[in-house]
Each structure stands twice: as C-alpha cells, then as structure tokens.
Amino acid sequence: MSDEVVLEELRAGLAAGGRLDDEQLRVLASTTxxxxxxxxxDDVRRARHSEATTFVRVAKVxxxxxxxxxxxxxxxxxxxxxxPESPEExxxxxxxxxxxxxxxxxxxxxxxxxxxxxxxxxxxRSLTGLRAAGLSAVSELVVERTPxxxxxxxxxxxxxxxxxxxxIHEACGDARLGCxxxxxxxxxxxxxxxxxxxxxxxxxxxxxxxxxxxxxxDVRQVALARLLVDNIDSIQVDWxxxxxxxAQVALMFGADDIxxxxxxxxxxxxxxxxxxxxxxxNIRAASFVPVERDGCFEDVTR
Amino acid sequence: MTENPRGVDAVARKVSGxxxxxxxxxxxxxxxxxxxxLGRLAGEARACRHPSGIVTYIIDRNVNYTNVxxxxxxxxxxxxxxxxxxxxxxxxxxxxxxxxxxIAVGGEQLLLQGGHNPDLPLEWYEDLFRAVxxxxxxxxxxxxxxxxxIHLSHLSQLDVPLIIRRLMDAGLDSIPGGGAEILVxxxxxxxxxxxxxxxxxxxxxxxDAHRAGLRTTVTMMYGTVEHLDxxxxxxxxxxxxxxxxxxxxxxxxxxxxxxxxxxGGTEATGVEYLRTLxxxxxxxxxxxxxxxSWVTQGxxxxxxxxxxxxxxxxxxxxxxxxxxxxxxxxxxxxxEIVRNxxxxxxxxxxxxxxxxxxxxxxxxxxxVPRMTTLAEARAAGDHSVPKELVQYRARTPxxxxxxxxx
Numbered sequence: 001m002s003d004e005v006v007l008e009e010l011r012a013g014l015a016a017g018g019r020l021d022d023e024q025l026r027v028l029a030s031t032t033x034x035x036x037x038x039x040x041x042d043d044v045r046r047a048r049h050s051e052a053t054t055f056v057r058v059a060k061v062x063x064x065x066x067x068x069x070x071x072x073x074x075x076x077x078x079x080x081x082x083x084p085e086s087p088e089e090x091x092x093x094x095x096x097x098x099x100x101x102x103x104x105x106x107x108x109x110x111x112x113x114x115x116x117x118x119x120x121x122x123x124x125r126s127l128t129g130l131r132a133a134g135l136s137a138v139s140e141l142v143v144e145r146t147p148x149x150x151x152x153x154x155x156x157x158x159x160x161x162x163x164x165x166x167x168i169h170e171a172c173g174d175a176r177l178g179c180x181x182x183x184x185x186x187x188x189x190x191x192x193x194x195x196x197x198x199x200x201x202x203x204x205x206x207x208x209x210x211x212x213x214x215x216x217x218d219v220r221q222v223a224l225a226r227l228l229v230d231n232i233d234s235i236q237v238d239w240x241x242x243x244x245x246x247a248q249v250a251l252m253f254g255a256d257d258i259x260x261x262x263x264x265x266x267x268x269x270x271x272x273x274x275x276x277x278x279x280x281x282n283i284r285a286a287s288f289v290p291v292e293r294d295g296c297f298e299d300v301t302r
Numbered sequence: 303m304t305e306n307p308r309g310v311d312a313v314a315r316k317v318s319g320x321x322x323x324x325x326x327x328x329x330x331x332x333x334x335x336x337x338x339x340l341g342r343l344a345g346e347a348r349a350c351r352h353p354s355g356i357v358t359y360i361i362d363r364n365v366n367y368t369n370v371x372x373x374x375x376x377x378x379x380x381x382x383x384x385x386x387x388x389x390x391x392x393x394x395x396x397x398x399x400x401x402x403x404x405i406a407v408g409g410e411q412l413l414l415q416g417g418h419n420p421d422l423p424l425e426w427y428e429d430l431f432r433a434v435x436x437x438x439x440x441x442x443x444x445x446x447x448x449x450x451x452i453h454l455s456h457l458s459q460l461d462v463p464l465i466i467r468r469l470m471d472a473g474l475d476s477i478p479g480g481g482a483e484i485l486v487x488x489x490x491x492x493x494x495x496x497x498x499x500x501x502x503x504x505x506x507x508x509x510d511a512h513r514a515g516l517r518t519t520v521t522m523m524y525g526t527v528e529h530l531d532x533x534x535x536x537x538x539x540x541x542x543x544x545x546x547x548x549x550x551x552x553x554x555x556x557x558x559x560x561x562x563x564x565x566g567g568t569e570a571t572g573v574e575y576l577r578t579l580x581x582x583x584x585x586x587x588x589x590x591x592x593x594x595s596w597v598t599q600g601x602x603x604x605x606x607x608x609x610x611x612x613x614x615x616x617x618x619x620x621x622x623x624x625x626x627x628x629x630x631x632x633x634x635x636x637x638e639i640v641r642n643x644x645x646x647x648x649x650x651x652x653x654x655x656x657x658x659x660x661x662x663x664x665x666x667x668x669x670v671p672r673m674t675t676l677a678e679a680r681a682a683g684d685h686s687v688p689k690e691l692v693q694y695r696a697r698t699p700x701x702x703x704x705x706x707x708x
Contacts (some may be wrong), residue, residue: 032647034609035342042338213644216604216609245572245603252337278568285571287337297697 004046010040015047020227028227029177034219034253041254048233053251055239055258056295059251063296066093074137074276076262077295080106086115087126090131098134103292103295105137105164106130109152110145112138120151127159136296137164139194143179144169152156156166163257164295165195170202171265172213176221184228194297195234195257198225199242199250212263217252218246225252234297248282256295258283309680310334315342316443317584322348323664327488328534332581338575344580344611351590352613357643358591358653361409361636361664362444363620364398367430370415373449373498377483377526379562379628381417385700390680392423393688400677401438403680404620408636408664408670409656414445415624418453418498421701422533424468425653427454428693433475443473444655447480448507449498456535459569463510477511478518479554485539486532493565506544512549516580517656518552520589524578524634525558525570537585544588552591552614553582556598559631572603576610582613591657592705597622600632605642614657615639615650634671639666 010024020028028037039250059075061067063082078097078258084090087088112130116122120239138156139162143170146152156163168179180198196223203212213221226235236257247258258279265274276292283290308316313327314335323331331340370389371381392400412434431443446454448470455462466474482504483495486694490496499507511518520540524533544550556577557570570578574633575595583592594612596604597619604615618636634642640663643650654659664670687704696702 032609034606035338035345083482147423211641215605216646218602219606243600245600248572248605249576249606281568282571282573286573 002238006036008034009130011043014044014227019230025224026193028035029220029224030214031220034216037223038253041226042252044226045235045254045256045289049256051287051289052291053256053258053283053286053294054291054297055283055295055298056235057257057261057263057276059102059219059263061093061097063090064151067098072278073154074265075102075103075109076300078102078104078294079295081139083108083111083116087112087129089171090115090126092190093134094130103136104134105139106135107139107194107293108145108162109138109149109156113152118174120155123152124155124158127156127161130161135161139164140167141165142167142169142211144171145184150188153186153188153192157189162191163193164297165197166193167197167233168200172198172200176200176213176217180221180225180228183225186231188231191233193232195236195261196225196232197238197258198222198229198230199237201238201241204244206207215246215249218242219249222250223253240274246275248286251283251286251288254289259298310339312337318346322587322610323585324605325534325538326350326533328537328581328585330528331584332495332534332577337577337580340577340580340584342617343608346377347583348592348613350609352401352620355647355649356651356659357608357613357615357630357646357648358651358657358659359615359618359639359643360411360653361404361407361618362411362413362655363400363404363409363622363677364413364617364622364624365392365397366623367397367414367416368419368422370419370621372420373418373453373495375483375493375495375498376529376564377495377558377560379559380625381440384420386697387685390685391419391688391691392679393692395428395687396688397430397434400621401441402433403677405438405441407618407620408652409618409620410440411442411444411475413478414443415447415450415478418450420457420698421694421696421704422455422457422588424460424465426691428468428472429690431469435473441483442655443476444476444478445469446501447478448504448511449481450494451477451507452503452641453498462507463514466507466511466514466516466671470516474516476516476551477508477518477682479508479518479550480538483523484526484528484532485536486528487531488525489528497607501539505539508543508693509547510551514700517549517551517553519552519554519593522555522578522582523553523558525574526565526567530657531695534581534585537582541586541588544586546671548588550589550594551655553586553589553593554593554616555579556595557581559598559628563628567676569695572585572599575599575603576606579607579612580610596634597632601634604634605633605646608646608648614653615643619676620673621679626676626678633674633676636663637669637672640665658706 118124233259237250240260280290324582368391485501591618594607640650
C-alpha cells in the first residue's frame, strides 16, 4: 500500500472522529516518514486550534521564599515552584504572590497529594484552601509520579481548580510512548487539564554525551501525542527547556502551545531579540499565528 | 525560458516528475508550499539521487589557522584586526599536533580556513602544505576558500589560476566553499564582503579550481539582509556553474549567527533552515550532496535535515572556531552522528572530501574517546608567536614588530 493511500485512509479515519488502532499506532510509532506523521498531526491540531499558537510568559517563584521582587517583567503567569513542606506553606506562598491580576499556578499534583497525607479527600481540602489563597491551577501533573491520576484530577476539579499541564519527567525509549498512551486513556472531566507536554523534562538536563532522544524521536512523540490524546486540548512544548528551534519545529507536528517564556527581558541582545519578539517570529515563520495567553489559557490580547 | 509563476501544485508536480525549477517556480515553492510538502518533495529528490539510503559524514577538523583579517565582514564574530592582542597564527608544530589528534579518532583531513592576514605570504601556505604532506603523505588538505585565494592573489600579485596551481603543487587537495555568503552583489555590499570577493570573483575562483582538476564544495550563509529571491538567485548561480564544470561535490547552507557580530540582529529560525535546505535540494538538481548543518542548528534539527533533502551529516569537526565565536556551541562526535543517522532510518558511512565512501563507522571498529565539546584553535590567553613565522616577511608594522628579534 502506498504512503499516499495509508495517509488518506488515516486522514479520513481521524477526520471522522476515529482513533488509531494498535496496528496503525505501531506503524506510526516507528515510522521515519515524518511527513505522513506531521500531516496527520497537523490536521488534528488545525481542527482544534486553527492557526493559533499560544504562548505564555512565566515568572517562577520558589515556594520557600515567595516574594514580589521575584516577579519582574511582563509575567502572564506566576508559577510557584518547588515542593511545599505542608499545605499551609503552599497556601502562604500563593497568598504572597496572588492578587495582582496575574493568574497564579503552582506545584505538582503528586507533591500536594503527599503533603496531604496521600488522601484524596485531604487533597481536595488543601486545594480548596489554595484556591481561596488565589491559586488558579495546579502547575503540573507528572505522569510517572501520579499513579492514580483520575481521582486526583477529580479532587482538583471539585476544589474549583484545573491542572495546567500534564508532563513527563524522564521516561525514555518505549516508555515515552507508554506515557502518551496512558494519558490518552485517562477519563478526564472537560477542561480539567489544559495542556499536555509530551517531551520529557529531564532530557534538557542530561549530561553532555548522554544518549538523548533525537529530533526524529521528539517530533514523533509530539505528533503521536496530538493524534492519541483527545482528552486534553493543547499539546505544549517548553521554550526554555527544549529551545527555540525544537519548539518551533514541534509546531508543525501537532504542538499548539509554547510554555515558559521568560517574563524578564534583559534587553541585552536588542529589541529584535527579546524572548517576546523571538517567539512571535518563530511562530509566524512556522506559518501560525502567535497569541499570547495567560496562566489560565486566556488570550491576553483581546 | 519564460518564467511564469505557476501554482504550488503545478510546480510540485513538475519537480516530482524530474523537471527543473526556474526562478519563479522556486520562489512559488518557497513562499507558498507547506513545510511538509517542501520536505516531501526534497525527500523524494534525495531518495532518487541516493536510493541506497546511505548518509555520509567525514571525520575531520576545522582549523582556523589565523583570526587576523583585513576583510572586516560585518557578519563575522571571529576575526581580529591586524595588531590585536587577540590575534593569532597557528604554528606548524601546533598544526601537526592537531593532525595527530585527528588521525587518532579516525580522521584523515583538515578543513583549513582563516582570516585574510596580510602578514602571511603565499610562501607560508606553500611551506605549511608541503610540511604537512611530508609528514602525513596520505592526509588531505581541504583548504582556503575563494576569498582567501583572491587575497593571496592580491598579496602576491599573481593571478588566481597560478595561485591555485602553486597551492596544488604544495599539497592542496580540494577547496571549501566558504565565503560565498549570498552570491548577489547587493547583499555582499551590505555585508561588507564585496571587496573580499564579488559574486563573479567568487564563482570565477571556483571555475578556475574546477578547471585545474580540484573538487570543491559550495556554501550559502542566509538570514542577513537578502530577500528570498536573492537566496534563489544564489542557488541559480551555483547551478549554472555546476552545469558548466560539474566541480561542486556538495552544497552546505547555514543560517547567519548574529551573536558578537557587528551586524547583530536575529537568527533565521529552524523551520526556515529546513525550508531553505529543502528548496536547495530541489533547485540544485545537479549537485549530488547536501550537508546538514548541525553545528548551527543543533543535533535535533540537524538530524531532521535528513528528511528535508540532506544526505550528509557533515563533519565530526573535533574543532571549530568561527561559528562558535558567533554563539553556536553544538557538538556531535562520531558516535552521536552515527546514532542520529541510524535513528532516522539511514545507513551511516564514513566518506572523504570527494564523497567517496570509506567504510563503516570507526566507533564500530574500535574504542574512540567520547568528545562532548569542540576544541578551539588556541587556548584563551595564549599569545605565542610560532617560531617559523620569522622566516616570512611581514607587511604590516604590527606584523614586523611581532617577528622582530627579542
């Protein structure tokens, strides 16, 4: 069967709302035909988001020393980072930075579950307290560290919050796709999780000489995430972690959101090389339309 | 031939059928085709020319023998003016050590390029090449881009064909295609590189080299001040000369690296690189090989280049100084290059400068130390002057002072 026939069959099936069967997934997961994969993922992405590509400028604030002085520049999201020692400490940190009209996100869901004693009901109480303190969303749900995601996400929703993004920490090889399949299988309330970042975050911190995923591996992972995961609206890449070039190329393979632009611009490289200008230029050069969003995935240009 | 712009589909059909693109059609493709379509067309053209699925690479070392330069191109972060404390010339013994290191990891060639140093006469180059060949008879010298040859022609008041002949007699094996930038004089004037070589002069050196029996590469540095049609004009000029001589072995495109340069500005994006590469594969239907520029694009986009028309992963460089000076610090050793080629579904093979396949990866044959950073020409703070330089007449006061007996 020719590539064109395979492509047309897959396209028609996906356009009709079908899902990839195991055999199709097996073929796509090992294909080096990036255009087949890219075209399929791009179709799905455009059906959801048209040409819009969102991005967000983030100010990261450590939970142990939250302070306004950390939040410089034009942050559209304040992200409280680190592991809180208690729900109270988490709440206190959020209170310090909330209330300025910039959405506050924070914490990994498994850390909040841990400081809540591993109990879902206690987690919901903690989350309710965090919401009252000014939290808009839990920053991330790490696939490998959240063994029972569905009840945890339900607790988030019950507290009136959402999960900003699902991330993969360090899965490699076949386990990367395993994480994507796991996420695709989750039963999630509508708008409970806003984005899925399918490229493992630990890759960016690997030692020189480490056997990292290749460019093919990464765009295949992004494309398969878009094709498989229909319970999360956005596929996200991290500008700071993965770099401008890979983040931009990922847009052609199904990604529609760029996370973690720095909120602070030193201006050292001149006005045309600010992160804001650079991300806009990269999005346009990939034939998409840049849209700045805030930490709640709301368009801030409206 | 009339150059009527046609729709993308019609142009795509033409190129898929083996038709030759004209300027208007090339521009239509670049401006209107999706990146996936461009990549697919370039991939087909590449597969047609290289049906074996082999992707080549070379183990060599980029040695920049001097950073002293009078050309003053405004896109260059590497050069130092005559008399600068940071200026250097690599000595013969230093070069031999670099060659030893290169041979130790399986390399058999140096890519030797440098600034237009007025204090290095033609005889210095001839003696250097002869010394290398005497010591390492089978070692290849891929050396001196067209502007360097023009510079030597000006210095020595000898014509270019004679310079090429003398360098060949001394041991020159092939010429790298550096200094092409964009082969359009308007662009060259804006980049302040017209005086080092106009478009016609650059092409003329290559024509002379091909006539003398040398094979050369050809490059394109895009992303400065050129318009899209000027990028295409560059490709057309290359294609015309290749039709005439057939002397180009490979085409190598890379994006301007703005850091630390007088010109400054921004770097073209990764997608623009892939589109430009794909277009080059489609326009340059008479150039066998296209290199992936992982050194400017990084390993990931470098690997993706193999789906956008490239059939060669370039060089395990060991050393690089020019692009690094402008902010690009990517490094891939042979193991990493081989892994990337295989991961993309291709077969890795070592090659020489003529793109003859030499064999399987060295790392499959013996242990080779990992290399996670590229070496530099000179350690920071090393201002030593090679002892043999005193034998050569310096033209500038600064050069004379540096060579005066102490």
